């Protein structure tokens with residue numbers, strides 16, 4: 102195991118994070134605050150409680166997930182896309198490091214940044230609404246697993262992307278609908294049956310539902326199924342990443 | 355100034371003794387790019403430990419492709435490369451630990467500082483931080499006063515130095531320099547040559563590609579010529595110059611001629627300088643140069659000689675001849 106290399110990649114990425122932390126933090130904090138003002142205070146005051154939880158608090162886990170997903174996919178993809186784009190990837194490819202070490206360095210840093218910002222959003226949310234965490238350990242588990250899986254997912258996008266447009270297409274076009282239709286702002290039993298069935302094919306539903314259960318013990322799906330889905334998603338991302346490096350897909354000629 | 359200390363060979367490597375196996379062995383290497391283009395057509399090359407090998411070849415010859423395969427950046431289509439006895443694909447950790455690479459392109463992270471990017475390279479190669487060594491390398495490359503400068507503020511020549519510093523930061527045993535002096539000014543080129551000399555003195559094996567023939571002539575021990583994916587020859591520099599070296603004898607005449615005299619037609623002569631001189635091409639490798647006979651024949655013709663000079667053909671001529679003959 103080339104521990105020094107992992108440390109170097111991780112530290113390099115975290116240095117980049119520090120340089121851009123303010124802008125990375127400000128935007129999600131502002132948008133989350135707006136969500137709470139609009140949905141929590143303005144509209145939420147007219148919305149009845151959902152399964153005994155005030156609407157403002159009900160949407161908090163989903164909003165944290167939205168930020169976490171965006172951050173992790175963004176950081177994970179950019180971290181590897183950029184060296185590919187500038188050509189500095191040559192150094193990673195010619196260093197005595199294995200796939201696993203490269204992934205741990207980049208994905209670890211992306212997940213760390215996601216978790217830092219996610220925590221800041223959680224703190225922001227608690228300024229607006231009362232948040233209780235019924236199962237802190239499970240909450241942390243969901244938090245970390247989601248951060249790691251989606252950073253890895255972002256990493257794959259970064260490898261796959263040929264240009265900045267491709268780099269942004271999934272975070273911009275795919276993630277928001279999944280999050281908004283994944284029960285972040287409502288309970289899916291409020292939907293007609295057909296759309297309830299469709300929602301079950303949305304992986305983000307499981308994330309948000311399980312995450313929310315760890316706060317309020319209310320869920321659209323069994324939290325253990327949620328957890329299993331998150332783990333399965335992580336496993337799938339790991340498998341694809343391993344394949345990418347074995348074949349050199351889009352990394353080596 | 356002292357060059358960076360050579361990295362120790364890991365103790366569990368087979369020890370070579372004095373009659374050493376080549377440090378880099380390239381066997382029958384082929385590369386087909388995804389486009390279908392064949393960049394390497396079965397290249398074989400042995401590189402001896404401690405030597406300076408210059409790979410000379412025009413643009414597109416396959417130099418960068420070959421280096422990239424040895425370093426792990428490009429996957430080979432066929433053939434095999436070993437470094438210090440280890441396969442570069444299967445045993446990549448062992449080989450990449452001792453290989454340094456200074457790439458042809460000036461690719462650097464715009465927003466990093468000089469010292470950070472150099473330290474990063476060392477870490478990537480699994481080495482513990484060593485600020486003293488980094489300082490020494492940066493000083494040696496005249497980069498020390500720029501250590502906190504962001505890379506995007508550096509000139510092309512400075513960036514080239516940074517790339518070299520990065521490669522030296524992990525104390526490689528085998529150093530690949532891919533066109534290190536392309537587009538750099540004369541001062542830096544001279545400095546680079548001196549650096550190569552110093553590194554060699556510490557036991558580093560150096561492979562550099564270039565299309566500047568004078569560069570190969572200046573610093574290499576051996577010269578390989580590559581063109582269109584094939585190695586045309588690999589020779590000791592001195593032997594190469596001697597073997598293929600042509601010499602030219604120029605005889606300045608007291609009175610100009612309008613044509614080469616009939617009696618001298620047996621010699622490979624040309625009229626030079628508007629008839630002011632006769633130019634004689636001869637092979638230094640030949641048993642007899644024919645100079646004695648030529649001078650005697652000239653005297654017989656009653657030609658009065660003003661001056662005589664000889665000139666050895668350069669590596670450039672050899673190169674042009676070799677690559678040209680391919681066409």
Ligand SMILES: Nc1ncnc2c1ncn2[C@@H]1O[C@H](COP(=O)(O)OP(=O)(O)O)[C@@H](O)[C@H]1O
Nearest residue numbers: 354387389391393412413414415416417418419
């Ligand atoms: N990624 C690639 N895809 C297709 N062809 C390539 C690629 N890289 C290099 N080539 C081609 O391979 C040949 C050798 O290139 P290269 O190894 O860079 O030569 P050199 O370094 O000697 O100038 C060139 O004709 C080049 O166009």
Ligand SMILES: [Mg+2]
Nearest residue numbers: 417418419458
């Ligand atoms: Mg090249």
